[in-house]
Amino acid sequence: MCGITGGVWFDESKAISSATLESMVQSLVHRGPDDAGTHLERLTRDAVGITPGVALGFRRLSIIDLVGGHQPISNEDDSVWMVFNGEIYNYRELHRRLEGAGHQFKSDSDSETILHLYEDLGVECFAHLNGMFAIAIWDRKQRQLVLARDRLGKKPLHYQFRDGQLLFGSELKALAAAPDFVRDISAGAIDQFLTYQYVPHPNSIYAASRKLAPGHYAVIRDNSITTDSYWKVDWSHEIEIGPREAAEKVDELLRDSIRLRLRSDVPLGAFLSGGIDSSLLVSLAQSQLEQPLHTFSIGFNEADFDETPYARQVAAWAKSEHHEYKVTPDAVSILDQLVWNYDEPFGDSSAIPTWYLCKWTREYVTVALSGDGGDELFAGYDRYRALWMSRWFDRLIPAGPLLGSSWVQGLPASNRQRSFIRRLQRFGEALNQPLARRYMNWLQIFPERMRAELYNDDFVAQLPDEDPFEFFEAAWNGVGDRDITSKASLGDLVTYLPCDLMNKVDIASMGNSLECRQPFLDYRLVEFAASLPSSLKMGYGGGKRLLRTAFDQLLPRQIWTRKKMGFGVPLGSWFQRELKDITVSRMLGDDSRLHQFFRPEAIAKLVDQHMQGKVNHCYRLWNLLVLESWLRRWN
Incomplete structure (x- = not known):
């Protein structure tokens, strides 16, 4: 590496x-x-x-x-x-x-x-x-x-x-x-x-x-x-196969992928969040090793963002040598650290815990296995289920106007990681849009309407005659006539995965001189998973049905049934406390670099709405703060 x-x-x-x-x-x-x-x-x-x-x-x-x-x-x-x-x-x-x-x-x-x-x-x-x-x-x-x-x-x-x-x-x-x-x-x-x-x-x-x-x-x-x-999967091709046969093939491919990725002349470990993907990798890797595998987790004081109890349970189950570290991130210093390492603007706030995890892991090993790719290949994200459910709402004529109404959208904001109101607002906001745009609405940070309000006239004049949506739309359409779950998950595989997840992990790991390996992303497994019907991956109970069929006995029951948390930090409250001063001074000050592109009053409106708890703009503010800090450091 x-x-x-x-x-x-x-x-x-x-x-x-x-x-x-x-x-x-x-x-x-x-x-x-x-x-x-x-x-x-x-x-x-x-x-x-x-x-x-x-x-x-x-x-x-x-x-x-x-x-x-x-x-x-x-x-x-x-x-x-x-x-x-x-x-x-x-x-x-x-x-x-x-x-x-x-x-x-x-x-x-x-x-x-x-x-x-x-x-x-x-x-x-x-x-x-x-x-x-x-x-x-x-x-x-x-x-x-x-x-x-x-x-x-x-x-x-x-x-x-x-x-x-x-x-x-x-x-x-x-x-x-x-x-x-x-x-x-x-x-x-x-x-x-x-x-x-x-x-x-x-x-x-x-x-x-x-x-x-x-x-x-x-x-x-x-x-x-x-x-x-030199490589492009035929995403439009779907094979006919039963769940048991598919599970046996996934078992074979994933075990061989892990076998190849355990080759190392230096100490090797694995990230362990306690989610299905990382837990499976630890269990399968440990079965191929004679000595205990080193596993690594980080936790936070905020219970809504802390997965360490689940990771601890899996480590005991797999008998790995587990290392756990509770961090209290320094929000200001980690911002400037990330801006230097991600020397192109990168606004995924999960880079923060990823950075701390890589730094902690490097104190013990030089190589770590990571569970990236499992969600895209086996329909693990909640948004895939939301997209599937939204088709039913399409048949209920009042649902779209009701959930997308100003009344629902104006409900009080919450800083909780998985706030019901916040998820309801995002779901309802997209119901009146075509399917690809609807899915994109859940992915994008600033929707087109908000970007238009933000940009000043000089910046608008510099914009190319292109819609940013075209990048994802090309991937969505490349899946052909397959179902919407396949379009979304395989679209993510060629857009969100390389541009966000792989970039995040590469920079965070290499910034700490650590190598990360992703067994789910062996191209043989990717090609096979891409050809499978989504009905084998997702049902009424959620995604990753095929992984459960293949590996049900390898994990504790509580890991299969737990709710997905994601890998995040409490950005919402940070902007009201730790990041408040730097947000105001950098983004609203007279020397703000953002003002060359954006309307100062539009930036101030976003900051004010969030600080007063009217609208949770934490991800938008983080992206603006990252861009401002990047402009100060690199341009």
């Missing part, structure tokens, strides 16, 4: 110097404190044309092959060089195959396996990798740089290509260390951020930058760039 950076240039005036490359590499030291390396080649010309200059930089967190595994790494004749961030779980199987084909290995690392596989298959090699990765390969013979990102976006990869120079890196701060990096902000990206609480791929907060989309590769050659996908 590492950080990678570098670039290529087709104009000598855009060359990346050794000092610049060192600065780019040093900006990623938190991703790889154990080792570092660079490789530089000058631009050259011959009768055929230009061979661009190339710079490759690397920081390493040692997980596999602790002695070997140094990068950048090259093939036998030094014509192909590579830097790689991630883990390839099937590398031993690929290694044996490549040795049989005559390749000579200098190490037992997964990185060298990729290099030789590329020699044999070119860009087709990425489809053979089972893992998480961001890869940069310099191919001197082909005069090209190849970038690639794993199927589900577990590892990030940013790039900026302009004026004959390409910069790339695991984080934007690596690109920003180069003197030619352009920081002009994208108005469209801000619009998307306030909609989703993240900037969706391939866009970036910087107008000249991009993110490589999950399951894609890019080839930079002859001063141009082309991108293409």
